[in-house]
Amino acid sequence: MASGASDCHFHGNAVATQATVSTCAAKYQKDLIASGKIAKSWAAVKEPASFEQIDGEKGKEWKVTFKDPAAADKSKESLYMFFTAQGNFIAANHTGK
Template sequence: MRNISTALLASYLLFVSPVMAGAGHDHGSGGHSHGPISSEMVIKKAAERVKSMVESGKLDKSWADRKALGVIQETFSSEIEWVVTFKNDQVSDATKQTLYMFFTLDGSYIATNFTGK
């Protein structure tokens, strides 16, 4: 029985080619882009994240309609990141009026805080 199983496995491995992405593998314009995204795209992602955080109760509802104040690329520990800033004067605590969102250059979310660090 063991010899039959071994023979079947060996035959299977010889006749079935593994499925792997080759040199011509492409997802087109909507695929897995791992290159840098534009400042406009990171602002859009940040706005969506703010909306999600408001809906989940992590941010006050007064943040819901805030537009991005600015976006810059900044270096942290030798890594360049997108930093998107939002301002909300309706917040009484002055230290919580500016929200900073951090993204990798390819648009992956990193963190949100009120310090910018």
């Protein structure tokens, strides 16, 4: 049985909508906080600042940017998440690359 939007794991070639990617980005943000990979202060940032489709190593990807202007470490003021065009999580970092 194929997975669907509720668990943010997708099959097929249909490009995910921005709304779907936004929902999945919020889910992964919570997961990253819970696992200690990003600071707990990111929980206060509820909405992505921007979405864009970029050319990734394996084709089109979604790049979702969260901004935390209150971040103590200004090099970690932005959190970037990358998703396949279909909406599957690839990675997250503070560099955007």
